[in-house]
Amino acid sequence: MSVIKVIEVMANSTESWEDAAQTAVTHAAQTLKNIRSIYVKELTAVVQEDRITEYRITGKISFELLGSGGPQS
Known part of the structure; x- marks a missing residue:
């Protein structure tokens, strides 16, 4: 069984x-x-x-915790 964590991010x-x-995904992938x-x-x-001069999103990024039973455990 794997464990998924969710974080909330904002990007523009x-x-x-x-x-x-x-x-948002590219930036998060630098550390996740x-x-x-x-x-x-x-x-x-x-x-x-x-x-419109700037587009903004608020999003939730989900990622699998290492060692939680997924493919990289």
């Missing part, structure tokens, strides 16, 4: 919400191993002069 992008989600998924909980944006 000037390109898109998808890019903001990828930024075995990332399994991201659940995007909230989408927001910054608007300036009637244009």
Whole structure:
């Protein structure tokens, strides 16, 4: 049996919400191993002069703890 931990993160992008989600995963992967998924909980944006200038996400990243019975135990 494996153990999954979930952390909540926030990330932003000037390109898109998808890019903001990828930024969150890429940044988290610098210190976490075995990332399994991201659940995007909230989408927001910054608007300036009637244009979206920044996309923001709040998401939950789940990852398997090492030694918890998964493939790397």
